[in-house]
Amino acid sequence: MRHLKPRKAVNALIMTLATLCAALGLFLLFIILFDVLRNGLKAIDWNLFLRDPAPPTMAGAGGLKSAFLGQGLLTLTAALIGVPIGVLGGTYLAEYGRHKKISRAISILSDIAVSIPSIVIGAFVYAILVNPFGSYNGWAGAVALAVIILPIIIRTTEDMINMVPWALREAAFAMGAPYHRVIWGIVYRSAAGGIFTGVLLAIARIAGETAPLLFTSFNSNFFRLNLSGPVPSLTVSIYQYAASPYENWVSMAWAAAFVVTCFVLFLNIVGRLAIKLRVKG
Amino acid sequence: MDLMTVDKLNFFYGRHQALKSVNLPIRKNAITSLIGPSGCGKTTLLRCFNRMHDLYPGNRYEGRISLRDQNILSGDIDLISLRSRLGMVFQKPTPFPMSVFDNIAYGLRLRKVKNKNALAERVEKALKQAALWDEVKDRLGDNAAGLSGGQQQRLVIARTLAVEPEVILFDESTSALDPISTQKIEELMVELKKEVTIVAVTHNMQQAARVSDYTALMYLGELMEYGDTKSIFTRPKHKMTEEYVSGRFG
Ligand SMILES: Nc1ncnc2c1ncn2[C@@H]1O[C@H](COP(=O)(O)OP(=O)(O)OP(=O)(O)O)[C@@H](O)[C@H]1O
Ligand SMILES: [Mg+2]
Numbered sequence A: 001m002r003h004l005k006p007r008k009a010v011n012a013l014i015m016t017l018a019t020l021c022a023a024l025g026l027f028l029l030f031i032i033l034f035d036v037l038r039n040g041l042k043a044i045d046w047n048l049f050l051r052d053p054a055p056p057t058m059a060g061a062g063g064l065k066s067a068f069l070g071q072g073l074l075t076l077t078a079a080l081i082g083v084p085i086g087v088l089g090g091t092y093l094a095e096y097g098r099h100k101k102i103s104r105a106i107s108i109l110s111d112i113a114v115s116i117p118s119i120v121i122g123a124f125v126y127a128i129l130v131n132p133f134g135s136y137n138g139w140a141g142a143v144a145l146a147v148i149i150l151p152i153i154i155r156t157t158e159d160m161i162n163m164v165p166w167a168l169r170e171a172a173f174a175m176g177a178p179y180h181r182v183i184w185g186i187v188y189r190s191a192a193g194g195i196f197t198g199v200l201l202a203i204a205r206i207a208g209e210t211a212p213l214l215f216t217s218f219n220s221n222f223f224r225l226n227l228s229g230p231v232p233s234l235t236v237s238i239y240q241y242a243a244s245p246y247e248n249w250v251s252m253a254w255a256a257a258f259v260v261t262c263f264v265l266f267l268n269i270v271g272r273l274a275i276k277l278r279v280k281g
Numbered sequence B: 001m002d003l004m005t006v007d008k009l010n011f012f013y014g015r016h017q018a019l020k021s022v023n024l025p026i027r028k029n030a031i032t033s034l035i036g037p038s039g040c041g042k043t044t045l046l047r048c049f050n051r052m053h054d055l056y057p058g059n060r061y062e063g064r065i066s067l068r069d070q071n072i073l074s075g076d077i078d079l080i081s082l083r084s085r086l087g088m089v090f091q092k093p094t095p096f097p098m099s100v101f102d103n104i105a106y107g108l109r110l111r112k113v114k115n116k117n118a119l120a121e122r123v124e125k126a127l128k129q130a131a132l133w134d135e136v137k138d139r140l141g142d143n144a145a146g147l148s149g150g151q152q153q154r155l156v157i158a159r160t161l162a163v164e165p166e167v168i169l170f171d172e173s174t175s176a177l178d179p180i181s182t183q184k185i186e187e188l189m190v191e192l193k194k195e196v197t198i199v200a201v202t203h204n205m206q207q208a209a210r211v212s213d214y215t216a217l218m219y220l221g222e223l224m225e226y227g228d229t230k231s232i233f234t235r236p237k238h239k240m241t242e243e244y245v246s247g248r249f250g
Helices: A004-043 A065-094 A101-114 A118-133 A138-162 A166-174 A179-207 A234-242 A247-280 B042-049 B079-085 B100-110 B116-129 B149-162 B179-192 B205-211 B229-234 B239-245
Strands: B002-013 B016-027 B031-035 B059-067 B086-089 B167-171 B197-201 B214-219 B222-228
Touching (some): A004 A247, A065 A101, A065 A138, A065 A179, A065 A234, A101 A138, A118 A138, A166 B086, A179 A247, B016 B042, B016 B197, B031 B042, B031 B205, B042 B197, B079 B086, B086 B149, B100 B149, B116 B149, B149 B167, B179 B205, B205 B229, B214 B229, B214 B239, B222 B229
Parallel strands (some): B016 B222, B031 B214, B086 B167, B167 B197
Antiparallel strands (some): B002 B059, B214 B222
């Protein structure tokens, strides 16, 4: 019985430490969120979405319309590039290539790729899509974001497809369906909710990214539906305005940060809720 | 008349030989039941008939299975059209994640039946054949997952019937169902043999005795005994058959 005592003490100590660390982490997170909330709510008004930046001397008259549009365009283009490739790639891993060693390797590499710092991806895309063309451009920004979501979408698609029971595929094969019809009509239909959730969470992941854009599409004051030059970016604007000496620019950065945070939070909540609902139903 | 004949069939899962020189006739418009202790190769034999084993690498057939004088084990058989001639109903119900109507129409759409009226007509016919029409006619648009287990199994039968197969293969298709659903499906099988030929794997001796016309007993990958059901159950040739059908073995 005596040797139990030190074990219990160690247990208590570790538990206290772990709880303290968790509390500290949460505490810092709440301070950040609270700060964004307080400063963001103070600065936000409709002009943020309706106007472009005013000179720093004209207090309170500007907005970040172009930056919102540009960020939206970049994210949308990234999704248009990354989602089809990711879903098809994940489909290959889980279906056509499920017995192949290469699939296993791609799957593991994707897991690793999920945690590559985004700035590294930015630098990589800079080297292949910015440097050779001699200017920052929107395509490079969209590609950088697409590279970030690609492994996330590949892996969620693979996991979701693997959750579809084999018996269901066999039943479709037994009806005389060719493989692509089984995937399209049966597997995707069963896994659609999960894949959609994965896409949402992946978009949430890039919606607030700054580093990969800093090297690629950079920033611009005016939005045009054209990705061959620099594209206005909300996150890069936040980065630049927050570091500026002008009070109205700084408060605009707060407002924008607040909007981005809410958007990411919203996507995450919707995504997790969808997961929860599906696990239950 | 024999619709199918199995001739010196060997089957291998990789190196493991699961069927050993099986010879068996399948009579047209009759119910043939496959019985035998667990692991004797009933499912393996059934899945040779619609070449399900081709889905997985390393599986190999030797010998011959003829369907109307055509060797369905030959390499140039089109599996897609073969599988529309032999439908399969599994142990657990496998409704597709779509509406009741779309489930039944699945095979028809695969075969390019597009006309709305033709689809609706054949869906209704299949559901009536499977004795499910009255229960689902007001909820054809609902997701099939909402049906009861027994209804789902009849849905799968209707889905199979919709493409008018020549043979339906049942693999312990009532073992997951309650007695009433089981009875409904047994009645259905007897009704259906007017139009199709049925091969049914079962562990339920009473079921085999009740519904089937011919019975084949398998043991360790070999066919032990085959005959009309009555003689298998009343005066079997082998001692083992007698012990098995009377429940003293396996
Ligand atoms: N995919 C497989 N790979 C390798 N061996 C298999 C495979 N499936 C079945 N077997 C083996 O083949 C033999 C026959 O199996 P089968 O499933 O046909 O038996 P069964 O008669 O249907 O049994 P049960 O009544 O339990 O369903 C068994 O020895 C089994 O272990
Ligand atoms: Mg079996």
